Amino acid sequence: MTTDAFLADCRARLAFDLLSNTWNAVVLWALRDGPRRPVELRRQIGGISSKVLTQTLRRLQSNGLVDRQAHPGAPPRVEYQLTTLGRTLLGPVDAVGAWAFEHGDELLTAQEANCTATIESSSK
Numbered sequence: 001m002t003t004d005a006f007l008a009d010c011r012a013r014l015a016f017d018l019l020s021n022t023w024n025a026v027v028l029w030a031l032r033d034g035p036r037r038p039v040e041l042r043r044q045i046g047g048i049s050s051k052v053l054t055q056t057l058r059r060l061q062s063n064g065l066v067d068r069q070a071h072p073g074a075p076p077r078v079e080y081q082l083t084t085l086g087r088t089l090l091g092p093v094d095a096v097g098a099w100a101f102e103h104g105d106e107l108l109t110a111q112e113a114n115c116t117a118t119i120e121s122s123s124k
Contacts (some may be wrong), residue, residue: 018063018089023048023056025093028065028082032090035069035081065089 007013018024023045030036030044042053057080060066065086071077082090100107 027056028086028089029093031082035079037079
């Protein structure tokens with residue numbers, strides 16, 4: 001396996017693909033304290049629809065990061081929890097979050113400046 005990040009089969013690209021989806025890191029972080037039912041996750045995570053949450057949980061499960069536990073009963077209950085592999089991604093997610101917290105104002109300033117410049121250039 002190569003370590004050249006520009007090649008399609010590079011393992012680093014797997015990680016970047018996982019973190020590039022808006023909801024993957026958010027759902028992983030929401031599961032850090034233990035198993036949660038989908039309704040609990042929706043309540044905890046602002047702005048995520050049921051459909052997108054289900055898609056995200058399935059994607060994380062297919063990547064071995066989340067485990068789905070079905071509990072029998074009436075009505076049946078489902079919970080999701082991080083796998084051991086999923087827990088290993090919490091450190092990098094935390095690091096990216098800390099970076100965003102530290103540099104978020106700079107990002108917003110740059111975005112606003114770019115937006116203003118784009119508007120001014122398109123009005124000429």
